[in-house]
Amino acid sequence: MITKSIENIGQWTIGQVERIGRIFIFLFTGVFHIFTLPLQIFKIIEHTWFIGTKSMVVIVLTGIFTGMVLGLQGYYTLIKFGSEGMLGSAVALTLIRELGPVLTAIMITARAGSAMAAEIGVMRISEQIDALETMNINPVRFIFSPRIVASIISFPLLTALFDVIGILGGYVTGSLMLGINGGIYIYRVTDSVVMADVTGGFIKSLVFAVVVTTICCSQGYFTHLQTRGGFGAKGVSFSTTNAVVNSCVLILVFDYAITYLLL
């Protein structure tokens, strides 16, 4: 009984180490092949359009409402201390340092990350990835490398968009609805935000781009190796769910780690 339990723990540990190792090899192979010739410019543009351009609507929507709710909550908190004039600072700093990068990454995970995992998972179970190998085409280079470049381009830009829209959302509730002077709101935004805040948010968005793309693409790519969620379509569904859940958890874990390192 005890021996069996120890054996199971050992097997589980070996399985996890193998899994993590596989993901790192996948990541390093993909990054290496970004620079191998010929460069995959058209594929990068195509994926930037899919990850970036097609995510703009959802980013604008979440950005505006996040900013609006921050404006609303911030106003009623600050007014207790007679500091409602600081609303611009509160909204801008919260968005640029924390909520912008995190919520953008989570929204891209939900929209593009899940699609990546499902698409690659289907490619795996329908032998399209094997077909690439038989054609002497490196599947990691073909599938993952353009996507990671596209994410590295898209994540910071979408985060910047989210931040700007969010600050506008805060302006809508703070100034237009609750009567804070618009000039003061804008002044507080420009006065309180320093370059270090923007750089911090930028670094976070870059790290999230790598984390989300690696997790989502690797979950799809290794669909055939997971056995817990079933095979075929069920396997793809399990991989997609795992990709989204793991990405979201890791976004928050990395967010804490980067914040700790930057402060």
Add this chain to the structure above:
Amino acid sequence: MKAPLIKFVDVKKSFGNNYVIKGVNLSIYEDEITVIIGKSGSGKSVLLKHIIGLIHQDSGKVIFRGEDIASMSRKNRKEFKRNFSYMFQENALFDSMTIYENIALPLTETSLFSKQEIKKKVQMRMEQLEIQGTSNKYPAQLSGGMKKRVALARALITEPSIVLFDEPTTGLDPVRKNGVHAMIKSYQEMFGFTAVVVSHEIPDIFQIAQRVAMIEKGKIIFQGSVEDIMAYDSNDEVGRFINGDGDFME
């Protein structure tokens, strides 16, 4: 007697506790159509995937032109793979690409041909396989038989010297099955490649086979000519299988 192009020497493969290939010895000869038969789950496709390196054996050797594939250098292995094309059971066409893009893919990704040269080659293959007019369609818009032709066009676009067919007639009606068999035969004659065909379409597949190997329970229990296998006693294991004897399945 000529030397085999591909040779399996005591190849064994298991997936966990499931021993699929239990010591296969098999020779495949150049410019011939070799057919590997056996009942479902007997390890035919696994055997085929060993040739191109999609699956690696636990022990034993797969030898190509006298060289062990496992001990090939990275460069040699890449060169070795250039000789091959693989036609998958379910075609493995890229759903999100057009038919033209599917066929052109091996060239656009691995060759230095110009766009014009690639276009010319793809058009030529499409004409030869009678799938002109489908360039801008997607695989989902084609019939099963057309998809097979597209898969074959893609397999032949690099002018390989060896084409591996994994159950090429799966899911087709009897008329289309015979059509695909005839297609393999005629294109093998036209382009002069070595073909290895995994199939359980017996006896139809014998019409195109020049050499037959039968795998059962992970071992090759017969290899030889069509005449030899047809001459087997119907009470024998091989004979019972080719005669479709239900008792064989037990």
